Structures are given as structure tokens and as C-alpha cells.
Amino acid sequence: MGEANAERGENALIRRLEALLGGRGVSVPFGDDMAELLSGPPPLLGTVDTITDGVDFLSAEHAWRDIGYKAMAVNVSDCAAMAVRPEAALIAVVLDNRLSMDDAMALLAGIKECADAFGCALAGGDTNSWDQPTAISITIVGRPEPGQAPVRRDGARPGDLIFVSGPCGGSLLERHLHPRPRVELALALNRRLAPRAMIDISDGVAIDLSRVCAASGCGAVLAAERVEAAIHDDARRRAAKTGQPALEHMLHDGEDFELIVVLPTDVDRAACSELGLLPLGRMVTGRGLRLERAGRDVGEIAPRGWEHFQ
């Protein structure tokens, strides 16, 4: 195997980009859900995400309106991850020449539907075309609420409690096409409970939690009983088809676009349940994710999930 292939994967690429670009003196470290563009108060943050036909979506199977909605929603979810309100978006599309004008308009209508639902202005953009699959790139800028700081993923500490904002798993059955990013919940959490760390679940509970662990320099222990109580009905339906345990689907399916929320141990538990948070476990010293049942360690949780550039 050549040296060029010695280390691939999206995480490896991001590490190399960080070495090249990181450390320019902003307060949000490289690699979080959004980048800080201007320091505050309140700071201005931005996020960009590009999706490509045949990789991130399948235009042969899905309606262009749904594809547009989802392209916008995944970016809005990154705003939720940091308790940032999305304020304006720039859209760049490179359309496959085979698309009809109606297809292109349906794509943009889907983007607008999602932008309107979250009060985000479509500020401008750029369109191109070529004889290759369609690519859609969306940039969103936004700010936390006045007086609030963005919630980063590197603030978790051993002993902190791990919650999820709703049941997870099985989104592939249908939910993944029309995600409902948790912006309002994230803003309420930031206002009321001052989370130590948050991330949105795009690639899977286990892999996204492992990103919080890596950024924060700690590990996590999840209680199987709690994980089971946070299994989405769709995960059970999928499990019946795949033969995998529903717990596996809960931990690894991805595209739930719920939030993983890390809170200090002395957090107001009544407020947590009022806000619909489901407890999963706790942060610990060390590395990696482990599962326990009845208080006893039952093994490692592999942080597997979707990763580009393999």
C-alpha cells in the first residue's frame, strides 16, 4: 500500500486540515459544528456543508424537494448543536445538466421550506451546471442569543451527565428525509441549563458522542437500561427487518438530528425532564465509549458510523 493511502478517512483529512489551518486565535476550536467568523458579543458563527448525488442523497429515489429540505436541515442542525440561531444562508449548486427546470425549482423550494421554518433568510448564492452528479453546498451564519456563548463540544468533564434530546435509531425508515433540527430546544437549554458540551446526531449516537469525548479529552459510560429507554420505535421496526438488536440501531444508525447534551451532575433534573431530555450515562476519565448493565461493564461501544473519504 502506497504512502498516500496509509491514512485516509474524513477524520484523518480533518486532522491534516487542522494542522494547516487551525490556531488562528478564535475561541471555537477547529472541527466543531460551526466556525467562529467574528468574535462577539454576540459572536458570528458559520457552517458549510456540501452534499452530492449518489453519495449523500439519491435523486433516483428521492424527490428534489425533499433533497433540498434535507440539505438545508443538516446545516440548521449544526446551528442547533452549538445553540446558535440560523440567520442567513448562501446556497451554491452545481446542477447535473440532465435536470429539468422543474427539478431545479423543486430543489430550491425544499431549501426555502426549511429556511422559512427556522426563520433563516436565503441571502444569496450561485448556480452552475455540468455533466456530473448534482452537488449542493449550503453556508449558514448565525449567532447565539444575546448574552449567551455558543456551546462547544470540548467542554465535557468526567462526572458530567450525558443526555439525548429524543429517541434515536431507525431514521432510515423515513424520518431522515424530513429532519426537525432542535434549534429552539438548544436555545432553551443554553439559557436554562448552561450545557458543558453539545453535538447534533448526524452520523450516529456512538460516533457523535465519541467526537465530544475526543474534543473534551474524556471517555463515556452508557447504561444499557437507559439506552434501551431511548430507542425510537423506528429502530425496533428496523431491527425486526435486519435481525440486529434495536440497541445497535439506536447507537449507530445516524441521521436522527437530535442533540447529545452534556450537563454537570448538579443540573436541575426536573428541568431536564421538562425539556424532554433522556439520560444515557456519564462522562468518565480515560478514552472511548463503554456500555454497562446493572452497573457492570459489558464491553466497548465501537464508535462506528458514517465517515467520508475512506
Ligand SMILES: [Mg+2]
Ligand atoms: Mg454536526
